[in-house]
Amino acid sequence: MSTTLVKETPPIEEPVLRKLSTRRRLVPYWLLLPGIVWLLVFFALPMVYQASTSVQTGSLEQGFEVTWHFATYWDAFQEYWPQFVRSLLYAGTATLLCLLLGYPLAYLIAFKAGRWRNLLLVLVIAPFFTSFLIRTLAWKTILADDSLVVDALNTLHVLDVTSWLGWTEGDRVLATPMAVVAGLTYNFLPFMILPLYTSLERIDGRLHEAAQDLYASPATTFRKVTFPLSMPGVVSGTLLTFIPASGDYVNAELLGSTDTKMVGNVIQSQFLRVLDYPTAAALSFILMAVVLLMVTVYIRRAGTEDLV
């Protein structure tokens, strides 16, 4: 009976087989195609276009021409380096604040929230249901001169200290560095909490028990086991916060003053108001290079070759 079965099934011919395997080999490329096309059109092409803009000279009336004028980079950097430094400082501070605020919260959601876990996660991303702009405008009200928050900070003499440090001015918060950093921190906090939560949640609770069984107090357990194992979340959280924050201009625009301009504000005004496209493009590339460099050093230092 088995022999008849074999006879009934025609042997698969060689060319058919080859065709099948060719098709199978092409499948990954077909799957990659949409993404590659997207990146080409919306990432690679604009990059090339901007790169060429950055080495052009001319004016809006006479038109721009590629003259390989690399001096724009140096001129732009010389003129706007304070805004660069400020951007990195504000973004760095906001990232640190996000980490300090976000870690305990992520820890709580991952280990202690029990059945409230999902609700808390929804609350973390709830601000995203409102537009970025509206949220930042709301902070304008929160930090307004006669607002509850500012009154409370005044009464507690917190503003005396922050003014002395140069973060605020007199009894005002709005239009000061603190307002910008507060806005950045608020807006990017979920980007810190979510990766932290994901990596904390993945930690096997039995490792905590094992550490405690091996004479580690809860504090040591955190230092030697929990925190090192959450490093992937710390790294991706800080990157997801720092990179967009360093290029942000909305917070500085709405909550800051002329003294708190970040490089994003400069780029925006060069592009849209001054219409000096080459300088704007050069600034963008400098920012990109600086951030890339910092991120590379950071990832090297954090020693997380298996995470990013």
Add this chain to the structure above:
Amino acid sequence: MTDKTAHTGNTGGGDVRLSGISKTYGSFTAVHPLDLTIPQGSFFALLGASGCGKTTTLRMIAGLEDPTTGTVFLGDRDVTDLPPYKRPVNTVFQSYALFPHMDIFENIAFGLRRRGIKSVKPQVDEMIELVQLGEHAHKKPHQLSGGQQQRVAVARALINHPQVLLLDEPLGALDLKLRRQMQLELKRIQTEVGITFVHVTHDQEEAMTMADQVAVMNGGRVEQLGAPADLYENPQTTFVANFLGTSNLIEAEVVETGGDVLVTAGGGKLRVPGERCTSAVRAGGKVLVGVRPEKISLTHADDADEIAAGRNRVTGRIADSSFIGVSTQYVVNSPAGAELQVYEQNIERDSRLVPGTEVVLHWNPAHTFGLDAAQSLLAGTVGDAGAETVEDAA
């Protein structure tokens, strides 16, 4: 560490004593009030099916679980309120729980470092040698096989010279052959270091091969405590009789007491030594008569005359037989009880003993035990809900 070894050495009074400890979760009682003394230096097994409270009991000794009532003593010291990191007790976890971000060396050194010991290298190297992982010292746990990870877990706990080493189903994830090998290995290490081992397992064979003392747990209670041979030969409850090996339990009526107890079952008469009855028997009462399958001899009904006088006899018909190699296992139906198990050594095989044959089962009455008839006949068998030998989901 040295002072610790000194006072946990052989000073006596290093027993683990559980006094009235219990654990309830809401309305569920995982462990009923329990008194247990684990002698210093012994290899002690807590044996039972999943959900019987054995792991909870172990975790209460480790301090990972707070007892609802009762006290845990290590030696004379009340450690009930000590957090786990202050107890001179270490655990080998079921899933090993090795630290994935540390290499083998650091995993093993973890406990020493936490206690502020500066030069850990000699000790760690020695321990790595003891568990034969020399060339793996700088690998991460995920690069090792299950058996190697298990040895790391043992080394990581043992290096601290704990007063008690707790093992929570440490061999559960290993395949059978490796398991047997690790059983011998653990037993060897225990004999070598002389530390009290408390081993939780659902595998009765594992408990019997390794432990000096076994506590059989069921439904949050200790059913019986004793040396493996004693538990096997003298089960006090039907659960123990069925959970440890196999028992033939026959419902019988007591005819006569005094000296040997004479009972009838399915028309035949059986003798049970009086001292082997767990409950008071009286004429006319019921009793469960038990005998282990390997104690029974099987004789063809035609040769029934050759059976020596004074032996317990039951007649029956072979329902099934399976040849195991060293022995043949028969299932015999008889008026006294259905599906009686008989294990015959294959020394001189009687080729007439095939299914359908009329046979006589006979054994020395001294091998018979009597159990309280008020219990379920099936407690502790594989089909019994309370005694599934299924592992907890890891």
